[in-house]
Amino acid sequence: MGADIAVTGLGLITPAGHTPEENWAVLCRGRSAAARDPELAGLPVDFSCPVTGFDPAAELGRPLARRTDRFIQFALVAARRAVTDAGLGVDGGLGERTGVVLGVSSNSMSTYVTEFGHLGADRPERVSPLALPRSVPSMAAGEIAIDLGARGPNLVTATACASGATALGVARDLLRSGTCDIVLAGGSESARSRMAATCFTRMRALSRRREEPELASRPFDARRDGFVLGEGAAVLVLERAADARARRARVLAVLRGYGAGADAHHPVAPHPHGDGAARAIRAALRDADCCLADIGHVNAHGTGTPLNDTAEAAALTRVFGDDVPPVTAAKGVIGHALGAAGAIQAAYTVLALRHGAVPPVANFEGQDGHHKLDIVAGRPRPVSPGAGLSSSFGFGGQNAVLLFTSG
Template structure:
């Protein structure tokens, strides 16, 4: 659907990230441009023991021990982010309106913490020791279900999974639900905890992770000639989306507008991106067309920027073609908060909203020698004050999943 068919407003943000657990703290951390990567004691003994964890969040304390015990980490984060988003939006969920409020969340890695334990018990011939909660912890739709149960949202409820583009895809699907008239409000975003030992082991075996350095905060280097992979992180972001007319009718604060979305498949390789970024280019062009804008109208790009050799190269080539070798100021947040997998796109969408609000582009960390194949205006060192009305956020994932969103000022 094009922007002419309706406007979708962002009226609330709920965040739990390695950079902080509220928009103000997150923005302050991002503006400082320092990586949150650190040595992770829970990964001791693995080939890579560096991650970007969420800190300052105790699920037992915030959710209650009984609720927290029946879920995994990614669900804890989602519920907490949902509560924050609803509070930020000043949204009242209840009565006859509840059936018009949907929940769409992106998830990729699921219950990898719990399932290691449960599969071990089953493999040891002890099926009676497998937890009766193992299934409800792991069914992907349950994270959206748990958020709906917690908040009382009775509209359409499901998760989407498009690898590391999942959070971005969820926001695009939520926008379609609103513009089709199926919902008045959708809580949309993503949640994932990629720091589980199984995730770390698998990504290391695929050579996607950084080998690490004596200084973990320097490990993730998007678009740098010395980049060697990403740092796994975790987090959740939930955005309250509603039709602009609905937001105005309830006198809600509009933080930004979601103007357009695009998606594509590389149809190329299980985990390597198309070497020329053809699918990424297609998704970005679709998002621009959906937003009824030209490349020259975009004032900022929040890049996927994982710091893998193939990924950064493909993304840079795509952006250089779309923007005629002159992209607007770019930032790569994974250099600071790590890669939160299915939540990454949602977190970065929230960061794009904050950039529009502050009219600043936050810096990319650890860019010391920019790859000559990525000759873009990448912001480093300090935030750049920069007036702009439209911003682009990109996400790409295994299986050749590509997604892009265009946001506009309120």
């Protein structure tokens, strides 16, 4: 086990709100943010969990807002707020010992659909010169570096819906190796494009509850039928715990363990018995030098798709046996933010440890199958201080698990 990594700042922009406090309050109410989405009007699935009340021009200024896509705008605002929350000054920039690692799982489909439309109409002169720099995944991290003067390693991880969790794991390694002193780590995504909605609909991955969108996202519930598209960003400020104490920073939590690996099974379906997920959970426990009894709760990937939830339940049962800790899943409230989901979950795990409580899973009424988890439902549940697991999985059999302890 290497040096403990402290979380000293949080920035969140999600369908549950624009601050950690707003997010926590909405999570604890346990009601879905899903609603009809004008961006998706006329499609077979026309609802999502959007970020509301977000004004990029007001947050970033009109020139910066104009040259960036929505997922970059989310990342910029979340990063600024995380740095402020950590008490870091940015006069003169954060410097060459500060890195940025963000999880982004895809290009900005909204921009590309528009620009390909110009090409399809034989109007190449109408393609925007900003099309590439405003939409390629690496620009989310690049724009943060430009904005905050972070001149250390700068990269994006792309492990599908595990991208945000992978980014935190990579950031942890940069700190443990001594390459960086501070890393802004997290993820950002805006999945509410017509192309994304159409692709996932064709794959039968989305819920079809058009008449009751607020009841559509229901992780681990017997009547689940798919996930709901979401969006948002989370950025966590990470630094070595010794350095955080030296500058008298507030330590929100400690990132103590990380485990990752591949199913090597199927392009889009998880291993039916959760083999890769179970190995990643065990790896995170070993990395943290924690035992099963140390885990106070699990913040599950919990997409609300039939295959994912079954495989995840199987993995948890394989690791914990009959004593699986209380399980929550934020996607019932905020939908699935794809590449940002793991980072948002990580931030929520930190908040749960800070508050000593686990938020409920929205729309959960009862389980099916052979695996019976202790799902937190109805209201938040107090838990004793300890450790929290945050699990993320994605297409290609990607598995990434983070283990946090109280600060």
